[in-house]
Amino acid sequence: MDKTSTILPLEGSGLSVVRDGRVLLDVDHVKLGKQGVTCILGHNGAGKSLLLKVLSGLVKPDLGLVRWNGASIERADYKKFGYMKQNAVLLRRSAKANLEFPLLSFGWSKQDASTKADAALEKAGLTHITHSSARVLSGGERQRLSLARMLIVSPQIAILDEPTASLDPESTAAIEQTIKSLSGTGVPVILVTHNLNQARRLADNIIFLHQGKILSQQSSLSFFNNPECEEAKKFISE
Amino acid sequence: MQELSNTFWDAFGLLLRFDADLYEIIGLSLKVSFTALIFACLIGIPLGALLASTPFRGRAVINVLVNTLMGMPPVVVGLILYLILSANGPLGVLQLLYTPTAMILAQAVLVTPIVAALSRQALEEMNEEYTEQFKLFGLGKTEILKTLIWEARYALLTAILAGLGRAMAEVGAVLIVGGNIDHLTRVMTTTIALETSRGNLAIALGLGIVLIGISLIINASLYAMRYTAKASRYG
Amino acid sequence: MLLRNLWPRLSSAFGVGIIVVSAICASLTMASAEDFITIQSTTSTRDSGLYDFILPVFQKSSGIEVRVVSVGTGQAIKNAADCNGDVLLVHSKPDEEKFVADGFGIKRFDVMYNDFVIVGPKDDPAKINGLKDIELALQNISNSKSFFASRGDDSGTHKAELKLWKLANVDPKPFSGEWYLETGSGMGKTLNVAIGKNAYALTDRSTWAKYGNKQGFVVSVEGLPPLLNQYGVIAVSADKCPNVKTDLAGKFVNWVTSKEGQQAIGEYRIDGEQVFFPNAQNALN
Numbered sequence: 001m002d003k004t005s006t007i008l009p010l011e012g013s014g015l016s017v018v019r020d021g022r023v024l025l026d027v028d029h030v031k032l033g034k035q036g037v038t039c040i041l042g043h044n045g046a047g048k049s050l051l052l053k054v055l056s057g058l059v060k061p062d063l064g065l066v067r068w069n070g071a072s073i074e075r076a077d078y079k080k081f082g083y084m085k086q087n088a089v090l091l092r093r094s095a096k097a098n099l100e101f102p103l104l105s106f107g108w109s110k111q112d113a114s115t116k117a118d119a120a121l122e123k124a125g126l127t128h129i130t131h132s133s134a135r136v137l138s139g140g141e142r143q144r145l146s147l148a149r150m151l152i153v154s155p156q157i158a159i160l161d162e163p164t165a166s167l168d169p170e171s172t173a174a175i176e177q178t179i180k181s182l183s184g185t186g187v188p189v190i191l192v193t194h195n196l197n198q199a200r201r202l203a204d205n206i207i208f209l210h211q212g213k214i215l216s217q218q219s220s221l222s223f224f225n226n227p228e229c230e231e232a233k234k235f236i237s238e
Numbered sequence: 239m240q241e242l243s244n245t246f247w248d249a250f251g252l253l254l255r256f257d258a259d260l261y262e263i264i265g266l267s268l269k270v271s272f273t274a275l276i277f278a279c280l281i282g283i284p285l286g287a288l289l290a291s292t293p294f295r296g297r298a299v300i301n302v303l304v305n306t307l308m309g310m311p312p313v314v315v316g317l318i319l320y321l322i323l324s325a326n327g328p329l330g331v332l333q334l335l336y337t338p339t340a341m342i343l344a345q346a347v348l349v350t351p352i353v354a355a356l357s358r359q360a361l362e363e364m365n366e367e368y369t370e371q372f373k374l375f376g377l378g379k380t381e382i383l384k385t386l387i388w389e390a391r392y393a394l395l396t397a398i399l400a401g402l403g404r405a406m407a408e409v410g411a412v413l414i415v416g417g418n419i420d421h422l423t424r425v426m427t428t429t430i431a432l433e434t435s436r437g438n439l440a441i442a443l444g445l446g447i448v449l450i451g452i453s454l455i456i457n458a459s460l461y462a463m464r465y466t467a468k469a470s471r472y473g
Numbered sequence: 474m475l476l477r478n479l480w481p482r483l484s485s486a487f488g489v490g491i492i493v494v495s496a497i498c499a500s501l502t503m504a505s506a507e508d509f510i511t512i513q514s515t516t517s518t519r520d521s522g523l524y525d526f527i528l529p530v531f532q533k534s535s536g537i538e539v540r541v542v543s544v545g546t547g548q549a550i551k552n553a554a555d556c557n558g559d560v561l562l563v564h565s566k567p568d569e570e571k572f573v574a575d576g577f578g579i580k581r582f583d584v585m586y587n588d589f590v591i592v593g594p595k596d597d598p599a600k601i602n603g604l605k606d607i608e609l610a611l612q613n614i615s616n617s618k619s620f621f622a623s624r625g626d627d628s629g630t631h632k633a634e635l636k637l638w639k640l641a642n643v644d645p646k647p648f649s650g651e652w653y654l655e656t657g658s659g660m661g662k663t664l665n666v667a668i669g670k671n672a673y674a675l676t677d678r679s680t681w682a683k684y685g686n687k688q689g690f691v692v693s694v695e696g697l698p699p700l701l702n703q704y705g706v707i708a709v710s711a712d713k714c715p716n717v718k719t720d721l722a723g724k725f726v727n728w729v730t731s732k733e734g735q736q737a738i739g740e741y742r743i744d745g746e747q748v749f750f751p752n753a754q755n756a757l758n
Contacts, residue, residue: 058370078376089371092389101385102375273497280494325556325716333716335557336511336542342494417511417542420525435661436520437668437686 005156007068007080008188009033010055015064017050017212025050025061025212033157036204037179037189039220041196043235047212048192049086049161056083056159079106082155082187086162088146090134095126095145098134102153116152124148125174140171147178158182159190164198176202196236200224208232248440264448267425270338270412271405274345278401282350283394286357287383291365304358307351312344313410319344320414336417341425344411349401356397360390392464399457406453509538510721513550513558516659517630518704519543521587521679523749527737531728537721545659546628553577553707556714559722561707562729564677565629569705577714578707582730585738585749586703589633591694592664592681593619593673601673602693610694611641618652620672621645622663625655629702634675637699677702679748703752706730729753 010032017025025047032038032055040048053059055066057073066073090098099117104110121127124144129137137145143163150158160179164172179202183189193199199206199220206223208216208231216228227233289301321327323335323343334340364386372382387394409427416423418432426449433442518524519541528539542552546563553561554577561578563569572578591610593601599619601610614621623645624631638645645653654672656663660680667674668688676684681692694700706729708722728734735751742748 056374058373076376078374081374081376083374085370089368091368091385105375105377105381269497273494277494325714327555330556330716336540342497417540419540419542422540434665435516435659437661437664437684439686 005033005069005080007077007156009069010157011067011070012051012055012061013065013067015051015054015061015066017047017054017059017061023212025054027051027064027212027214030055030207030214032190033188034205035183035186035188037183037191037202038205038207039199039203040190040192040207040209041194041199041235042209044194046209048209050212051209052083052159052161052190052192056081079153080156082150082153082158084143084146084150084158084160084163086165088142090137090142090145090149092133092135094131095129095134095137095141096121096131098145099149099152102149106153120148120152124178140167140174143167144171144174144178147175151178151182155187157188157190161192162194163191164193164195172198208235210235244440248444260445260448262421263424263426263429263445264452266338266423267406267427267449268452270341270425271345271402274342274349274405275398275402277342277346278349278353278405279398282353282397282401283357283387285350285354286359286397287361287387289354289358290361291383291386301358304351304355308355310348310351311410312348312408313414315344315347316411316414319347319411323415335415336419336423338416338423340415341412341423344415345405345408348408348411349405352404353397353401356400357390357394360393360397361386363393364390395460395464399460402456403453406449508536508721509540510559510718510725511540511542511557512560512562512725513542513544513553514562515546515549515564515629516543516661517628517677517680518562518564520659520661520683521677521748522683522743523679523738523741526741527729527734530737531725531734534733535724535728537724539725545626546630546632547626553709554713556709556717559709559718560725561709562704563629564702564704565632566703566705567632568629569707572707576712577710579710581705581707582726583752583754584704584706584729585735585751585753586701587677587679587749588695589630589675589700589702590678590681590692591673591675592667592690593693594671595689595691597693598671599673602691604694605697607637607694607697607699608641611638611643614652614673615641615643615645615648618648620652620654620667620670622654622656622667622670622672622674624660624663625657626659628659630660630675630677633702637675640699679743682743682746682748704749 012027012030015025015027016023030051040051042048050059054061057066057076068076091101093101096117099120100113103113103116121130124147126141126144126148129141134142134145147163164175167175176198179189179191191202203220206216206218206220207214208223208229210231216223216232218228223232224236227236289297289304319340320335322329323332323340324330325335334343368386368389372385377385407427409431412423412425413428413431416425416428418424418428426445430442430445430449433439433445514524524541528541532538542549542558544552546565546568549561549563550568550572552558554572561569561572562584569578569581573581591601593599599614599617601613604610623634649655654666654670656666660676661684663674664676664680664684665686666672668686668690673693678695706726708719708726709717711717711719730753735753738749738751739747
């Protein structure tokens with residue numbers, strides 16, 4: 001764990017979310033921030049996205065506490081927080097302007113923001129859409145742009161919720177490549193996916209969720225070779 | 239049919255003669271309606287933003303109220319303002335009756351609910367779409383408002399244009415509180431009513447054409463502005 | 474969520490906006506003359522064009538600007554009673570006398586008269602063109618159920634019309650909506666309805682002379698004593714209306730009943746025809 005981090009680890013204890021009598025999330029303790037790629041696996045409706053949202057402060061749990069670096073999430077500083085939603089929400093502006101936006105809101109000068117945005121576009125292979133309206137991009141371009149936007153602020157953690165769920169193989173590959181190199185720079189990556197093969201390709205660690213509960217937390221190697229619980233076994237073999 | 243086309247051509251003839259009185263009337267119409275619109279936006283847009291983003295007790299009541307006020311008959315607004323501004327009324331000492339200021343007030347009352355309701359609508363949709371993302375950016379509250387308004391700019395512009403349209407088209411309110419006094423409180427719509435009641439249909443129609451023409455010019459230029467803005471850069 | 478913290482910024486933007494708007498309003502209102510009076514009068518008087526003719530004469534000799542609010546007689550009287558006028562000039566003597574009796578007006582003066590005429594379609598369905606008997610004319614209209622457009626708005630013209638029906642012993646009210654059309658509007662709008670429905674109508678001669686949409690209609694009945702229409706002028710009283718401009722109003726009333734004002738009235742022509750006949754008692758000064 002990066003000792004100079006201001007927001008890590010993300011820690012949740014006693015988390016509980018109940019809706020209409022159904023338990024959607026029931027997690028005693030979870031701690032995110034280890035280096036490497038941590039995949040959160042589970043069936044649809046297992047609570048993967050919900051867990052992320054609770055830990056990110058987007059959803060308030062009915063019970064339990066969320067802390068970032070020991071401090072209450074009420075005082076969370078999102079400036080160093082990276083979160084990529086499943087369906088990117090982009091502003092009604094050009095692709096470049098979307099990348100400049102977070103920097104400008106941090107107080108960067110227009111000139112510096114512009115330079116950094118150009119660099120990010122180039123790195124993501126998106127220079128051809130620099131001035132295109134973000135709303136008319138293809139699905140793959142939108143997700144890659146969203147990823148670039150998350151990275152442009154140099155986050156201390158990168159959380160990605162099904163980033164390639166509806167993408168073509170080429171865009172998927174591009175994004176997976178970015179994830180790998182990001183993890184290589186020491187930034188913890190949390191990846192929610194229902195794609196087992198993607199997990200096999202990318203994960204260093206696995207957190208397995210089933211019906212709102214964390215049933216196992218293992219290294220990727222041991223998870224796929226020797227899953228700890230029955231449900232995990234079933235999940236892998238499906 | 240012959241009568242109608244005769245009137246039409248008479249109207250054009252009058253327009254082309256560039257009557258000084260006509261310019262005075264057009265000028266006053268624009269001053270009154272645009273000033274009322276500024277006022278309405280100053281109150282309406284922040285109100286709309288407030289209603290769109292902050293849940294507070296009684297918000298539903300205010301929403302219903304604003305929606306209802308959107309459909310206020312202008313003549314009723316005029317009547318109520320007359321009673322308030324009348325010399326023997328509560329604000330009579332201000333001596334605002336039969337002045338352009340009273341007309342601006344009346345139109346502001348008519349237009350503010352429209353701007354508020356339509357801004358609320360536009361910003362509500364924006365807010366729903368962006369609220370999570372804004373949180374993830376860690377945006378401050380001013381930033382959020384500024385960004386919402388900019389993102390909703392075209393919808394807000396439509397709201398403003400709707401308000402302007404309402405102001406320029408109404409006659410009931412300005413007639414009662416303005417008195418349609420020659421060279422003082424006579425605007426395009428009240429003149430159209432006046433000339434119609436005098437049987438001078440050509441003049442009335444001509445003014446009607448001018449009124450529509452001005453509205454057309456305003457809307458067309460804004461559309462052109464938007465088109466070129468889109469074509470060149472994206473804010 | 475946001476507005477509480479935005480209050481300082483919003484209020485300053487708001488404040489700036491208010492200043493701008495007020496400046497515009499002030500510029501629009503301050504452009505007006507120092508000395509002015511407001512006359513509450515009727516639409517028929519305005520539509521005749523009389524004011525456009527005589528008021529510039531008054532303004533030139535007195536330096537006082539005159540602002541005319543022209544509405545229906547009832548509304549004019551109400552407006553004046555609300556203290557929103559300095560002078561009342563209408564043509565409904567009983568109502569004018571009541572206005573003074575109730576303390577709203579100082580004194581009523583005869584100012585001028587014009588006459589009413591019955592106008593109608595050229596083909597004259599009720600066969601009344603040229604009749605010299607007003608009662609017979611109205612009875613013919615009623616019997617033939619020909620369309621008749623009435624002001625229906627309690628104005629001076631309307632009241633005169635009702636008096637005539639009474640004189641003819643005919644009650645048109647039960648037929649309201651059938652052949653008797655009550656428009657509830659001013660003279661011009663009522664004439665529009667008459668033209669549109671091929672109906673007869675009672676109108677003052679001056680409005681008819683100035684009316685621009687005659688479409689072949691003619692004057693069917695005219696020149697009979699019951700058709701005279703008397704105008705009265707009253708200065709609003711400071712007893713009920715403390716802010717009334719008594720001096721300036723008095724100047725106007727004096728002028729319009731003086732030799733100069735009466736002469737101006739008599740000189741007004743529509744298509745070469747005199748439409749108003751001055752008859753103030755003290756026309757000697």
